[in-house]
Structures are given as C-alpha cells and as structure tokens.
Amino acid sequence: MIQEKNGTWVSWNENLIYDYKNLYRIENEQELQDVVSKADKIRFFGTKQSSADIAAGIETLIDITTYNKIISYNDSEHTVTVQSGLILGDLLEAIEAKGWCIPCLPDINTITIGGALATGTHGTSGKLLCEYMTSCTIVLADGSLKTITEGEEMMDAIRVSLGALGIMSTVTFKCEPIYTLHVKEFPENDSEWLPKINDRLKKHDFLRILWMPHTDHGYVITGDKIDPDTEIKEDLGPAYLKHRRTASKILYKYSHVYPWITAIANKIIHKAFFSSTKEHKGSLYQATVTKSRGSVIELAEWTIGLNKFPQVFEELKTEINKWSNKSFIHIPMDVRFIQKDNSWLSYAYKEDMVTMGCVSRNAATADSYEAFKSIEKIFLKYGGKPHWGKRFAAKNNQLTKIYAKWEDFKVLRQKMDPTDKFLNPYLTKLFNA
Ligand SMILES: Cc1cc2nc3c(=O)[nH]c(=O)nc-3n(C[C@H](O)[C@H](O)[C@H](O)COP(=O)(O)OP(=O)(O)OC[C@H]3O[C@@H](n4cnc5c(N)ncnc54)[C@H](O)[C@@H]3O)c2cc1C
Known part of the structure; x- marks a missing residue:
C-alpha cells in the first residue's frame, strides 16, 4: 500500500478540488479493512468522473483504482468476480474474450466497478449495471467484512448506495452469452x-x-x-x-x-x-x-x-x-x-x-x-x-418525496455507520445527517 500525505484531490474535469492529509492506494482487501478501521472519517474514489461531490472532500481518502484484479470466473454459472477498482472496460474486454457480456452498458468504459455501482450507473434499454451483481463483499465502518448475496433484502439496499453503507470490496457479476x-x-x-x-x-x-x-x-x-x-x-x-x-x-x-x-x-x-x-x-x-x-x-x-x-x-x-x-x-x-x-x-x-x-x-x-x-x-x-453521480441541487427534503425507500435507506445508513465515518459534507447535507 502506498500512502501519500498532504496533496490535492482533483476531479476529472477539475470542477471539484480538495486538499487531503492522507491518501491510501490500496491493493488488497486486508489493506482496505485496515485503513477503514483506523480512520475517523474516510471517503474513497475511482476514476473521479462523477460531477456530484460524493467522492472526496475530507482529510483521509482511499484510491480504489489500484485494487483492480479479476479474481475468478465460474464457467458453468457465467459469473465473474472482480475487485471493485477494476476499470469497466477491462472487465468487458475480459468477459468478451470468454464469449460473455453484460447486456446493458453505460456509454463510458473508463469508470471503476465500485464507482459505477455506487451511483446507479445505467445503460440503454435495460437495467442498471448493479442489477447484474449477484453477490459482493463490503467493508463496513468498523473495518469488518460482510458478504451480501442476491435474494437478501440487504442486496436491494446495497446495489445503489453511494458508498454510504460501506466500501464495495469484491463484486460478482452474472454475465450472459455475447450477442x-x-x-x-x-x-x-x-x-x-x-x-x-x-x-x-x-x-x-x-x-x-x-x-x-x-x-x-x-x-x-x-x-x-x-x-x-x-x-x-x-x-x-x-x-x-x-x-x-x-x-x-x-x-x-x-x-x-x-x-x-x-x-x-x-x-x-x-x-x-x-x-x-x-x-x-x-x-x-x-x-x-x-x-x-x-x-x-x-x-x-x-x-x-x-x-x-x-x-x-x-x-x-x-x-x-x-x-x-x-x-x-x-x-x-x-x-x-x-x-x-x-x-x-x-x-x-x-x-x-x-x-x-x-x-x-x-x-x-x-x-x-x-x-x-x-x-x-x-x-x-x-x-x-x-x-447520483451527476450534477443536481436537490437534497433530503426533495429526495424523501421521490424515493419510496429514502427514509428506510437513511435508517439503515445510520445503523451501519453510526459515527458517519463515510459521510463527506455533501453527503451529510444530502441525507440531512
Ligand atoms: C463522460 C461520462 C459518461 C458517463 N456515462 C454514463 C452512462 O452512460 N450511464 C450512467 O449511468 N452514468 C454515466 N456516467 C456517470 C458515471 O458512470 C458515474 O459518475 C460513476 O460513478 C463514475 O465512476 P468513477 O469510477 O469515476 O467513480 P467516482 O466518481 O470516483 O466515485 C463515485 C462514487 O462512488 C463511490 N465509490 C467508488 N468506489 C467505491 C467502492 N468500491 N465502493 C463503494 N463506493 C465507491 C465514491 O466514493 C463516490 O461516492 C458518465 C460520466 C461521464 C463523465
């Protein structure tokens, strides 16, 4: 793991700029858990391509892009398990080589899997990318690891969760035959x-x-x-x-x-x-x-x-x-x-x-x-x-009216992150935390 001190975080289009005190470039799950367990406040980022101010803005950050391996394939079930910092294009090229696809894709291939899932990244005429996720492990606020599998109610909460419930560590996708x-x-x-x-x-x-x-x-x-x-x-x-x-x-x-x-x-x-x-x-x-x-x-x-x-x-x-x-x-x-x-x-x-x-x-x-x-x-x-990943001004008061599960999500977030470790100033306002 590489640690950098006292630098500046800049989003891809330079519209968001923040100084940080500690930045960790992690390469494995244990490092991810260690950094999270020791931090009072922490945010994590992929390729910084969100316009919404959801990825940084606090003193301690994790760069997830160095945690980017394909872990395994299950040929009989057509599933692939990856680390969440993997770039989407790298995943797509790898599964195409196996004759597989994810049948609904965003119009960008340079984002990370973790970033894409967190913001509900979607494609054209189909489902959100996260709907192809069949299981994942997440690092919780205390640094412990939790596995969530399709069928559990928690899966419906975690699929699009802005990194507010935990950090996605590994993700398994169900693929389909390429067409x-x-x-x-x-x-x-x-x-x-x-x-x-x-x-x-x-x-x-x-x-x-x-x-x-x-x-x-x-x-x-x-x-x-x-x-x-x-x-x-x-x-x-x-x-x-x-x-x-x-x-x-x-x-x-x-x-x-x-x-x-x-x-x-x-x-x-x-x-x-x-x-x-x-x-x-x-x-x-x-x-x-x-x-x-x-x-x-x-x-x-x-x-x-x-x-x-x-x-x-x-x-x-x-x-x-x-x-x-x-x-x-x-x-x-x-x-x-x-x-x-x-x-x-x-x-x-x-x-x-x-x-x-x-x-x-x-x-x-x-x-x-x-x-x-x-x-x-x-x-x-x-x-x-x-x-969630793009520019908007609406906050809690409006979002509670348009999301049927907004208040449930907030209750769950409070339970899973009681000290608001994963909230930056923007997310604090968004959730009225
Ligand atoms: C040119 C362009 C085209 C786009 N096209 C589409 C499109 O077609 N469809 C669409 O829906 N969106 C699209 N987007 C939006 C984009 O998919 C999202 O903003 C996405 O979140 C960016 O991924 P990232 O790796 O840059 O994440 P970042 O911007 O770095 O992070 C986004 C959020 O994810 C969180 N996060 C990062 N990693 C993890 C993790 N491992 N676990 C939990 N949370 C994590 C961060 O903390 C942050 O809150 C586009 C954006 C751009 C700039």
Whole structure:
C-alpha cells in the first residue's frame, strides 16, 4: 500500500478540488479493512468522473483504482468476480474474450466497478449495471467484512448506495452469452420519434435517442440482435464525423457569455454531424460504448416514468425554446430507457423509466449553465430523480418525496455507520445527517 500525505484531490474535469492529509492506494482487501478501521472519517474514489461531490472532500481518502484484479470466473454459472477498482472496460474486454457480456452498458468504459455501482450507473434499454451483481463483499465502518448475496433484502439496499453503507470490496457479476447487435442510426423529427418510443422499445433490443435541443430533431439509434454472420450494409457515415466533439467544443466556446450562441451552434452541429444515416454491427460494447472522449464535460441527468416522459419533454422543449430564458442546452440530450427493479435508491425502483442527460461542453463554466437548473426544476415538478453521480441541487427534503425507500435507506445508513465515518459534507447535507 502506498500512502501519500498532504496533496490535492482533483476531479476529472477539475470542477471539484480538495486538499487531503492522507491518501491510501490500496491493493488488497486486508489493506482496505485496515485503513477503514483506523480512520475517523474516510471517503474513497475511482476514476473521479462523477460531477456530484460524493467522492472526496475530507482529510483521509482511499484510491480504489489500484485494487483492480479479476479474481475468478465460474464457467458453468457465467459469473465473474472482480475487485471493485477494476476499470469497466477491462472487465468487458475480459468477459468478451470468454464469449460473455453484460447486456446493458453505460456509454463510458473508463469508470471503476465500485464507482459505477455506487451511483446507479445505467445503460440503454435495460437495467442498471448493479442489477447484474449477484453477490459482493463490503467493508463496513468498523473495518469488518460482510458478504451480501442476491435474494437478501440487504442486496436491494446495497446495489445503489453511494458508498454510504460501506466500501464495495469484491463484486460478482452474472454475465450472459455475447450477442451481435445490428445498429442503425438516423435523424428524425421530434414529432416522429417521440410517439414511437413505446413501439420501438417493444421492437428493438436497443434504443437510444440523442435529442438535439433547438433543432426539433432527435438522432435515433436502434439495435437488433442478429446472427454474427449476417451480412449488413456497413455505413459509418462521412469520415469527418469523428471531429464532432472538437467542433462542438469550438462552437460552444463562448456560449457561457452569450448563451443564445448555443441555438445557432446546435443547428450547425445537427446539420453537419447528425443528419446522415449509419449502419454497423458489433457486440453491445464494441458497437455502442464510447471508447475515448477528446475533452472533459459536465453532466446532469434526470429520470422520469416512461408514461410521463412525453409531457415532461414538451414542457422542457417549450421552456428552453423561449428566447427570454437562458437555458440553451448543448447537443445532445441523451434519452435512454431503464427497466424497473427493486433497488432502493435506483432511479427505476418499481417503475420503467426514461433518462435524459444534460451536458455542458464547457465544464469550467458549468456553474453558470442555466440548463442544469431548468431541467432540475421541470423534472422535480413531475417527481423525476437525479443521477447520483451527476450534477443536481436537490437534497433530503426533495429526495424523501421521490424515493419510496429514502427514509428506510437513511435508517439503515445510520445503523451501519453510526459515527458517519463515510459521510463527506455533501453527503451529510444530502441525507440531512
Ligand atoms: C463522460 C461520462 C459518461 C458517463 N456515462 C454514463 C452512462 O452512460 N450511464 C450512467 O449511468 N452514468 C454515466 N456516467 C456517470 C458515471 O458512470 C458515474 O459518475 C460513476 O460513478 C463514475 O465512476 P468513477 O469510477 O469515476 O467513480 P467516482 O466518481 O470516483 O466515485 C463515485 C462514487 O462512488 C463511490 N465509490 C467508488 N468506489 C467505491 C467502492 N468500491 N465502493 C463503494 N463506493 C465507491 C465514491 O466514493 C463516490 O461516492 C458518465 C460520466 C461521464 C463523465
């Protein structure tokens, strides 16, 4: 184990910066237990890619990324057990090599397993990543180890728990046989894609809509499972499409000073980068997950019940199209779908949900990005839930109204961490602890 003293912790997009006194880079479970048992207060972090202030902010920290091995496979049960600091992309490549997959993936492969689980990281048209976890060991506040297995009620509490109940140490995932997805991408007017959501969810194995605010268009991505040998007309669109993120960065450069520039930039980006069609095939991981991003961004994301989405969407669209308001939103707003589950702090607790992302491509000026406030106001009005790892302002008073199990979670948290060892200032406010 390496210990560093008196350094500075900086989140990936440099929006969160804290000094720390002790930072431990642990490599095994015993080290994790020892550090936790000796600390009065402690937080732990993965690749620091959360926008929410949930990973640091206190004097003693654990860097979990050095605890990153695949421990074992169970070939007959299709399970894999890993240390929680493993990078998601490393896990996915390893299981693909065995002919397995996790059938619902986020659009990022550089996050850690522990970070992804803690914040309820989800994919597109399926479940949260944590729903594929069949068992885990967690390090409790006193440093002892607890194993939790599918079927126990505690599993529903721990799956999405913001690292507030304990630190995930090892995690076992149930995998499925790998499959090939035939992906088609095409632009569509809002009046077309919005009413087709339910039909498309039934028809396709994968559905994602990149909505382009201020253009009246979405970019629809569908995926259908096919035999890997099926011939398709591969078309990846013009070569210049790969410059989309760089072009966006330039076009939005002064949008924090003149927010209305965004509306013009969006029209240009829509025409240049989202008006062609594409067709390709590959595994879910290879065909749909972004492998590298040229620049940092700041993110918010809200979820709403599938049946309420059209109304929320229309209200949001009307609001942001008013030239009197400053909530111009950068492209795209990522619309995805999550199936209901039983996890207490899941966005999809007992209800099928739609998630809608909101991005600022100027991470450094995110505080003045009015869109984050507008989207929060509208989604909260309809009982929407924020992504735990992304930017939002709601706290205990609002969260207790929208999470059926919020108070139960708080009681459990208090029982499992009576001295609030795992709370930083942000989480203290969040839970009103
Ligand atoms: C470009 C980008 C794309 C994204 N795409 C998606 C997406 O498609 N879908 C989606 O749902 N989210 C997405 N996210 C959000 C992202 O998945 C989460 O913020 C995730 O938590 C980041 O993982 P991390 O390793 O950086 O964790 P960190 O940000 O370092 O930590 C997040 C939280 O996890 C806790 N934690 C870390 N390790 C452990 C552990 N072992 N046990 C318990 N708690 C732990 C930390 O204390 C902290 O509270 C995206 C984020 C970015 C920046």
